[in-house]
Amino acid sequence: MPQQTSKSSLKIVVAAVIILATIGWLTFTGVRDNKSYYVTISELNAMGNKAYVRHLRVAGNVAPGSIKRSGTTATFELLEQGKKLQVSYQGTEPPPDTFKDDAQALAVGTYGKDGVFHATQLQAKCASKYAPAAPGATPGMSAKPTTTATALPSTR
Amino acid sequence: MDQGTLTSQRTATIAAPAWLRATAILWFIATVIVLLIGFRQALFTAPPDGELGDVQRIFYYHLPFAVLGMVFPYVNLVASLAFLYLRNRNPLKALTADALALASAQVSVLYVTLMLLTGMLYARPVWGIWWTWDARLTTAFILWLLYVSYLLTRKLAAPDQIAPLSAVLAVFAAVDIPIVYMSIRWWRTQHPAPIFGGAEGSGLAPSIWPPTLWNVAGWLMWGIFILCFRFAVERRNQIADQEHALQAIEASLHDHQG
Numbered sequence: 294m295p296q297q298t299s300k301s302s303l304k305i306v307v308a309a310v311i312i313l314a315t316i317g318w319l320t321f322t323g324v325r326d327n328k329s330y331y332v333t334i335s336e337l338n339a340m341g342n343k344a345y346v347r348h349l350r351v352a353g354n355v356a357p358g359s360i361k362r363s364g365t366t367a368t369f370e371l372l373e374q375g376k377k378l379q380v381s382y383q384g385t386e387p388p389p390d391t392f393k394d395d396a397q398a399l400a401v402g403t404y405g406k407d408g409v410f411h412a413t414q415l416q417a418k419c420a421s422k423y424a425p426a427a428p429g430a431t432p433g434m435s436a437k438p439t440t441t442a443t444a445l446p447s448t449r
Numbered sequence: 450m451d452q453g454t455l456t457s458q459r460t461a462t463i464a465a466p467a468w469l470r471a472t473a474i475l476w477f478i479a480t481v482i483v484l485l486i487g488f489r490q491a492l493f494t495a496p497p498d499g500e501l502g503d504v505q506r507i508f509y510y511h512l513p514f515a516v517l518g519m520v521f522p523y524v525n526l527v528a529s530l531a532f533l534y535l536r537n538r539n540p541l542k543a544l545t546a547d548a549l550a551l552a553s554a555q556v557s558v559l560y561v562t563l564m565l566l567t568g569m570l571y572a573r574p575v576w577g578i579w580w581t582w583d584a585r586l587t588t589a590f591i592l593w594l595l596y597v598s599y600l601l602t603r604k605l606a607a608p609d610q611i612a613p614l615s616a617v618l619a620v621f622a623a624v625d626i627p628i629v630y631m632s633i634r635w636w637r638t639q640h641p642a643p644i645f646g647g648a649e650g651s652g653l654a655p656s657i658w659p660p661t662l663w664n665v666a667g668w669l670m671w672g673i674f675i676l677c678f679r680f681a682v683e684r685r686n687q688i689a690d691q692e693h694a695l696q697a698i699e700a701s702l703h704d705h706q707g
Binding site: 312316320329330331389390391399414415417419420423424425427 | 496497498499500501505508574575576577578581583584617620621624628635636637638639641642643644647648650651652653654656657
C-alpha cells in the first residue's frame with residue numbers, strides 16, 4: 294500500500310510538472326510577442342505589405358482639432374512620436390465621449406492602400422492616473438498627454 | 450449513559466459560543482459603517498475626475514473587488530495546500546483546512562464576478578466597449594472560470610473524492626492569479642497600465658486616496674465576514690456528517706448487543 298501511494302504521487306508530480314511547464318512556456322512566448330493587442334503607427338509603417346491584409350488595432354493620440362464628426366462617422370488623425378495616420382471611422386455608433394483631442398485611442402479596422410486607416414470601431418484608452426480637474430483647466434483636456442509609446446511595456 | 454444524552458452532548462458543541470456571536474455582530478456593524486463611509490466619500494465627497502468625470506467613481510468599487518478577487522484565491526491556495534499536507538497526517542485538521550478552502554473559493558467567485566461586472570460597466574462609457582479580449586480581461590475571465598469550475602467540482606465529485614480533487618484543482622487554478630496581476634505589465638492591453646508602482650505619470654491624486662482606502666478596507670472586512678460565515682456553515686455540515694456516521698456505528702453496536 295505505501296508503495297502504491299508513492300507511485301501515484303510520482304504520477305501527480307510528473308503531471309504537475311508537465312502542466313506547469315506548458316503554462317510557463319505559453320506565458321513566456323506570449324510575453325515575447327507582447328505586441329499582439331495593438332500596433333503603433335511606426336510599427337504599422339514597418340509592416341510593409343502585411344499591413345494591408347490584416348485586421349489591426351492601431352494606437353495613437355488624437356491630433357488636436359483634427360476630428361470631423363458627422364453622425365456615426367468621423368475622420369481624424371492619430372499622432373505618435375511625430376508620425377501621423379489619417380483615420381476614417383465608419384461604425385454603427387458614434388465614438389465614445391472620451392474620444393477627444395489628445396486622448397489616447399485605438400482604431401480597429403484595416404489599413405487601406407490609399408494610406409488611410411479604415412476603422413469600424415474606436416476604443417478610447419485611459420491613462421493610469423486619477424486626479425481631479427486642475428483649477429482653471431477645462432475638464433477633459435489634459436495639459437500634457439502621455440504618448441502611447443511611453444505607456445507601453447518595455448519592448449523585449 | 451444512554452444514546453440520547455450522548456447525542457445531545459455532541460450537538461451542543463455545534464452551537465457557536467456567545468463571545469463568537471457577539472464578535473460576529475460587532476464585526477458586521479463595523480463593516481457596514483466602514484462601507485457607508487466609503488460610499489459617501491466615493492459618490493459624494495470625492496471630486497470628479499478631471500479626465501473621466503463622475504463615471505470614474507466606479508473605480509472606487511472596481512479596484513477593491515479586483516484587489517480582493519486576487520487576494521482570496523490565495524487563501525484558497527494556502528488552505529488547499531494545508532489540506533494536501535495534513536490529509537494523511539491529521540485528518541481532522543485536514544477537514545478544517547478543506548472547509549476554509551471551500552469558503553475562500555466562494556468568496557473568490559463573488560469578488561471576481563463583481564470585478565468583471567463593475568469592469569464592464571466602467572468600460573462601456575470610458576472605452577466605448579463592454580468587453581475586449583486583451584490579456585488582462587481574458588486572464589481575469591479565466592480566473593473566474595477556474596473558481597467556478599472549482600465549486601462545480603465540489604458539487605459533482607463523489608463525496609469521498611471532493612476534498613482531494615478540489616485541493617489539486619485549486620493548486621492549478623492559483624497559477625492564474627499572478628498572471629492576471631502581471632498581465633498589464635507583460636502585455637499591451639486595453640486595460641490601463643498599473644496605477645500603483647506603475648510608470649512615471651501614473652498614480653492617484655491625494656484626494657482620490659481616502660475613498661479608495663475606505664472602500665478597500667470595507668470590502669476586505671465584508672469579505673472576511675462572509676469567509677468566516679461560510680467557513681462556520683461548512684464546519685457545521687462536516688460535524689453533522691460525522692455525527693450521522695457515529696450514530697450509524699452506535700446503532701449497529703446496539704443491534705449486536707441486543
